[in-house]
Amino acid sequence: MRETQSPVGRFVAAWSALSRRFFPAYKFPRSFSAVLLILLLLGEAGVAAYVMRDLARSYATVESMYNGSVQVLLRFGDVQYEAQETRRSTLYALSTNDANLQVDYADQSRSADRRVTEGIAHYLAQVRTSRQAEAGHRLAADWSAYLTVRDDVLGLILEGSPKEAVQLDLSRGVPEFDQVRHDLDEIKILYDQQASRELTTVAELSRRSTDRLTLAVACGLLFGMLAIWAIQRSRMQAAVQLAKLQMDFVASISHELRTPITAILTAAENIRDGLVLGREQLLEQGSVITEQGSRLVELVDQVLLFSATSQSALSHPLREFRVEELIAHSLRSTKSLLESAKFTIEQDLEPGLPPIFGDLSLLSQCLENLIVNAVKYGSDNRWIRISARLRQQRRDVLIHVEDRGIGIQPSELPHIFDPFYRSPKVVAARIRGTGLGLSIAKRSAEIFGGEISVSSEVGLGSTFTLRLPVAKERIREAVVSSSNRTRIDTI
Amino acid sequence: MDPRATSSPRVNSTTQSLAIIINRANPVDNLSLVELRRLFLGERNHWPNGHRVAVAMLDYGQPERQTVLRLIFRMDEKTYQDHLLRGMFRGDVFVAPKTLASPTIVRKFIFNAPGAIGYVRASDVDGTVKVVRIDGLLPQDKDYPLQIDE
Numbered sequence: 001m002r003e004t005q006s007p008v009g010r011f012v013a014a015w016s017a018l019s020r021r022f023f024p025a026y027k028f029p030r031s032f033s034a035v036l037l038i039l040l041l042l043g044e045a046g047v048a049a050y051v052m053r054d055l056a057r058s059y060a061t062v063e064s065m066y067n068g069s070v071q072v073l074l075r076f077g078d079v080q081y082e083a084q085e086t087r088r089s090t091l092y093a094l095s096t097n098d099a100n101l102q103v104d105y106a107d108q109s110r111s112a113d114r115r116v117t118e119g120i121a122h123y124l125a126q127v128r129t130s131r132q133a134e135a136g137h138r139l140a141a142d143w144s145a146y147l148t149v150r151d152d153v154l155g156l157i158l159e160g161s162p163k164e165a166v167q168l169d170l171s172r173g174v175p176e177f178d179q180v181r182h183d184l185d186e187i188k189i190l191y192d193q194q195a196s197r198e199l200t201t202v203a204e205l206s207r208r209s210t211d212r213l214t215l216a217v218a219c220g221l222l223f224g225m226l227a228i229w230a231i232q233r234s235r236m237q238a239a240v241q242l243a244k245l246q247m248d249f250v251a252s253i254s255h256e257l258r259t260p261i262t263a264i265l266t267a268a269e270n271i272r273d274g275l276v277l278g279r280e281q282l283l284e285q286g287s288v289i290t291e292q293g294s295r296l297v298e299l300v301d302q303v304l305l306f307s308a309t310s311q312s313a314l315s316h317p318l319r320e321f322r323v324e325e326l327i328a329h330s331l332r333s334t335k336s337l338l339e340s341a342k343f344t345i346e347q348d349l350e351p352g353l354p355p356i357f358g359d360l361s362l363l364s365q366c367l368e369n370l371i372v373n374a375v376k377y378g379s380d381n382r383w384i385r386i387s388a389r390l391r392q393q394r395r396d397v398l399i400h401v402e403d404r405g406i407g408i409q410p411s412e413l414p415h416i417f418d419p420f421y422r423s424p425k426v427v428a429a430r431i432r433g434t435g436l437g438l439s440i441a442k443r444s445a446e447i448f449g450g451e452i453s454v455s456s457e458v459g460l461g462s463t464f465t466l467r468l469p470v471a472k473e474r475i476r477e478a479v480v481s482s483s484n485r486t487r488i489d490t491i
Numbered sequence: 492m493d494p495r496a497t498s499s500p501r502v503n504s505t506t507q508s509l510a511i512i513i514n515r516a517n518p519v520d521n522l523s524l525v526e527l528r529r530l531f532l533g534e535r536n537h538w539p540n541g542h543r544v545a546v547a548m549l550d551y552g553q554p555e556r557q558t559v560l561r562l563i564f565r566m567d568e569k570t571y572q573d574h575l576l577r578g579m580f581r582g583d584v585f586v587a588p589k590t591l592a593s594p595t596i597v598r599k600f601i602f603n604a605p606g607a608i609g610y611v612r613a614s615d616v617d618g619t620v621k622v623v624r625i626d627g628l629l630p631q632d633k634d635y636p637l638q639i640d641e
Contacts, residue, residue: 099547099589103596106603151603158604159545160586 043223047216054209069195079119085112139183146176260292320355330367348387357471358448366444369437374403399466407458508613508630509637512620521624533584546588547609
């Protein structure tokens with residue numbers, strides 16, 4: 001029972017819960033997901049554009065074919081019929097002695113010939129090739145010649161000379177009309193050939209479209225497979241990273257816990273074994289137990305605080321407070337540390353800073369972590385400068401924590417806010433820490449709409465900047481937001 | 492040129508005048524009443540341009556026909572029919588006149604037949620046919636000899 005309640009066991013259990021909550025297997029960098037998503041969308045958009053373009057071209061070709069060949073062929077069917085009607089009506093007039101009927105047939109013949117003439121004119125207006133134009137002009141001339149004969153035949157019929165009309169029709173009308181029929185057939189063949197060629201083009205285009213569509217779909221599938229592969233790889237990397245972090249964390253925490261526990265146990269054994277003589281030695285051993293116990297509590301607090309800042313639904317007692325109050329609160333909390341480390345604190349606060357809004361305790365912890373960080377890596381210069389100023393245009397306050405310490409390698413800058421991350425150099429230098437301080441600070445700032453950024457030069461020092469929105473803006477956001485991440489207790 | 496497209500000024504005449512019309516291709520412009528009578532009675536078979544004369548008569552009983560019988564043939568219907576039969580029997584008349592149902596058909600007949608001659612009211616004349624002068628007079632002229640008796 002005592003084993004399960006040991007600090008190490010509790011920390012390991014806490015970490016397991018934390019890791020399950022915050023580092024699930026599917027988690028991978030957002031930028032990576034965004035790039036994948038954009039690639040997928042671009043790929044699909046490209047596929048769609050490709051297919052649409054091909055479809056549009058196919059449609060245009062078919063439309064052109066319809067207008068260019070099919071429609072002309074249909075019209076020419078009508079022209080052929082009307083030409084036959086012209087001749088047929090003329091012959092009907094021959095077949096009767098009734099002058100009234102003869103006039104009717106003549107009238108019908110003339111109406112039909114007018115439609116033929118219009119059809120030929122329409123055709124001539126639409127021809128595309130010189131061969132088609134040549135055939136069209138030949139047809140127009142032959143048709144005109146036939147109409148001249150037809151007029152004479154009609155005249156003879158109406159004048160009462162059917163015999164002469166028949167003779168004229170046989171000798172000149174029939175050959176002229178045969179010529180017209182031949183011209184019409186020739187044009188029809190021309191357009192049949194054109195339609196066949198265009199049909200071949202459409203078939204070719206269709207085949208090409210199918211090939212392209214297949215290629216495009218294959219590309220889409222390839223994109224999808226690449227995306228799935230990338231996601232799986234990202235998951236695997238996340239899992240590997242998680243396992244490594246877990247191991248690092250356990251190793252780090254074990255070490256951090258072992259030191260105070262060993263000291264406490266040693267002091268307790270000394271007392272139990274009667275090695276502590278006199279009041280002075282007893283006080284000394286008691287102090288060791290107290291200090292190391294406090295260190296243990298601090299460690300536990302850090303882990304619990306990390307857990308608290310990571311939960312999506314939290315209740316924080318919110319209120320307005322001044323920036324000066326926040327800084328003073330943080331400095332009070334770290335006073336003993338700063339004094340024992342003999343650090344010089346320099347403050348430069350812009351007068352009349354507007355109040356900010358949030359949980360003073362949590363934001364103070366955030367600032368404390370930045371100060372502790374500066375102390376831990378502040379080198380022998382032992383100097384920290386805390387400054388604050390207002391950015392009017394953005395309605396926020398910037399709090400800078402500046403040190404002249406060892407600085408941070410550029411390659412490590414993207415990772416320093418990762419939970420449990422500790423620089424290999426720091427680990428090698430045996431500088432104590434859990435790797436949670438900056439992560440907690442960052443999350444605390446983000447809870448209240450703020451953020452933390454850092455600039456650093458190796459060997460010259462680092463500047464951490466805490467940005468917090470001013471109170472009015474924060475209140476408005478908090479009221480409007482339906483998020484249950486924070487509960488407003490006091491406004 | 493399509494004769495139907497020709498825009499001949501419409502004759503502004505009194506509706507009582509009888510216009511003698513011929514094909515627009517016919518070069519004849521003027522006829523005397525005597526020549527007119529010979530043409531209508533079939534005593535003259537060909538025009539100067541060689542086309543055979545084809546006479547278009549409106550159907551029986553119509554005022555225009557009565558006017559032609561009275562003023563040109565100077566006969567009544569029965570006498571005219573007898574004259575026609577005798578002429579065909581003797582071979583004086585080669586082609587019997589065409590009897591047509593309406594002025595519109597008369598116009599179309601004359602439009603289609605180059606050697607045709609016929610008559611309609613002056614108000615029924617259009618651009619598809621040509622009005623011939625009678626003794627130098629057009630239907631709208633004063634003293635025009637062919638007036639319809641209704």
